[in-house]
Amino acid sequence: MFLTRFRLNTARSGARRLLSSPQQLHAAVMSSFAEPPGRPDGGPRVLWRVDHNSRTEVVLYLVGPQRPDLTHLVEQAGWPTTGGWQTYDYAPFLTRLTTDSTWSFRLTANPVHSIRRKDGEPTKRTAHLTKHHQARWLLDRQGAGGFTIVTKAPERQLLPQGDEYELIVRDQRGLDFTKVEQTRGSRSRVTLVTATYDGRLRVTDPDAMRHVLTMGLGKAKAYGCGLLTLAPVR
Known part of the structure; x- marks a missing residue:
């Protein structure tokens, strides 16, 4: 597995065109591989996410089973003479994950649920629209995902309800x-409705956590959702 980071040059029309269309960006991501990775055996898939850190700092993260070549993205949407991309071997990090280790995390996801408006009708997939329900969507996936969201100390809980976790839901799109x-x-x-989650988590099941990191979490993975990344706690 490989983790790749690429900063887009938002001053270029090619970058703006890709950022305006998740389908075009998905196609550009898949074109990074000489042989597009398939999953006939249910193995790792290609995951990607765009982080809008500021108006000018927009970063594409990519996780996949093969080392990518982003030359075409640099030419269309980067800095062809001064900037490129960074790719890291992800396997050593995944191997070192241990129970009870604590990490900062980021995830952009498509938080949805299935509802039935009337008896006898088929269920319909519907987006969660409020921060409360979007946060609950992630909290409901803690156990199966091999992690728990860290709970704040009581003195750091500023609100009477809904402020007990080290979790921020932002950048709804x-x-x-x-x-x-x-x-x-x-x-x-x-x-689609997407939301970005920032927070801290504790690993409870390293194998399940590795599965989430390489297979993604939730729906709409082809459109930049599902990639969860970890970083050391500062």
Whole structure:
């Protein structure tokens, strides 16, 4: 497994075009591999995420089973003469994960749930729209994901309710774009709601945590959702 970081040059029209279309960015990500990774055995997949740290600092993170070549992205949306990308071997880090280790994390996800408006109707996938329900979506996935969100000390809880976890939900985005099927040329409308989570977690099951880090969490992985990354706690 490899983890890659690439900073986009938002002053360039190519970068703005890619950032405006999750489908185009997905295609550019998959073009980073000479042989696009497949998952016939249910193995690791390609995951990606765009972090909007500021108006000018926009970073693409990419995790996949092969080392990528982002030359085309540098030419279209980077700094061709002074900037490139950084790729790291992810396997040593994944191997070192241990029970009870604590990490800062970031995740952009598509928090959804299935509802049935009337008896007998099929369920419909619906986005969570409030920060409270978006946070609950992640909290509900703690055990199966091999982690728990760290709880704040009582004296650091500023609100009577909903402030007990080291967790911030921010940067909610509504994505609405046209999806084009390359083989058939058909078009369909895709509407998504995404949210970015920052916080601290404690590893409870290293194997389950490794599965989340390499397979993603939640839906809409083709459109930049599901990639959870860890960093040392400062």
